[in-house]
Amino acid sequence: MVIATAVWLPCLHFVFLRPVNGFRQEAGISPKARALAAEQLELWTDPARQKMEVGKMRNSNPEWDFMGRSFLVWSLANMSLREPASKVANLRVMDRIIDETLRIEKEQGICFFLMSYAKPDQYVVRPARSLFLDGEIGLMLAARRMVEEKAEYKQLLTERVDLMADGLHNSPHLMLESYPDECWTFDHCVALDAMKLADRLDGSDHSALIHGWVAMAREKLVDPKSGLLIASFTTTGAPLAGPQGSTLWMAAHSLQLLDEDFARDQYERARKELGTVTLGFGYAHEWPATWPGPANVDSGPIFPGFDISAGSSGMAFIGAAAFGDASFLQSLAATVDFAGFPQHSRGRLKYCASNQVGDAALLYAATLGPLWQIAKTGGKP
């Protein structure tokens, strides 16, 4: 039995290892991305199923409802740019998601998509706004317009970007809240991405603000021990949570639009501090050894022994895809096929151990690229 175990365990990953282009292709849409997208689109065209899936997520965390929308819109934008024939169908769903999200935000207020400790009267800056919502909605609007112009979204994007830019200008430390006196690096990076795309679309210029924020982040938001960006901080820059995998991989990808060198440096450090491959299976830790922390709603369950964080491992797909780390991406894909419990049905794919937001993040990892490429090179949207 001992010999058989010693033989089988190192071979197990070969059962799940597939060529990386099955998950993500440089051009076109990979088979897995197509199947994941089919499931996500089905959810958004079947109100009963959508209500059920969203309801399940909202019971755990209302943020997931919101982020599931963001990741799906950003994915569909990239898919439309990769495969123009899919544009019409994708835009229909993107518009539905954006319109519904804006309607809910208007009717229910910012707290609908935030966790229960978001109390508007406890924000330092009032009236309360959440950069988490403003940044992601801004990036949804911009991504949609990068695929095809929509006049009514132009004004909405400008208003959203102006609110964020004014907020940052008026903040003594260039830090805006997502929750009361709680600011997130992830949210700032996404918000600045939205500004960058708005500049590309509308000819505005937020470059000084973007450079200023990145310089501030390099100086004040980097953990000196690991060199990684911390996850959250107060409005005066006091750290709240250290470098956190579930946000850092996406932050590094977001930084690619803002400062390519800094982005790559963050990815390489995260890969070294958080990314691991054991017996051919890739996964990620939530916290670096230099700044340990507890399991929380972002990390998802942390499996003891190997210190595997479900949240960080899922978001690591985005980092590996964004920085062309094919071997890590392939090993992560082997893990999710082993332990994510994929379920295929009529050309659709969902991971049972995941949820809508988790699958949407995987879809984003499988499709990201064209949107950033156009924004960086100045090509025609």
Added chain:
Amino acid sequence: MLRWAGGISLFFLVAQLAGLRAFTCILNGTVESVALGWQISQILGLAYIFIYLAFVVLVPVLVLAAMLLALWQKCRRK
């Protein structure tokens, strides 16, 4: 050992056909069936994970061990 491997494989087949895979969503803190409730969903999800791991990890080990044992006994007889 082969009997154990066969038994586990059968259990896995039953769990798979019964649709228990969907209950592994307990890993992300949600429940597959509101009607069944959190506790039952948790039991079904954990049962599936346990049987699945036994199928992909233990069954090949048992089969390999049986093969190695057979090979060893054959060599000894010679």
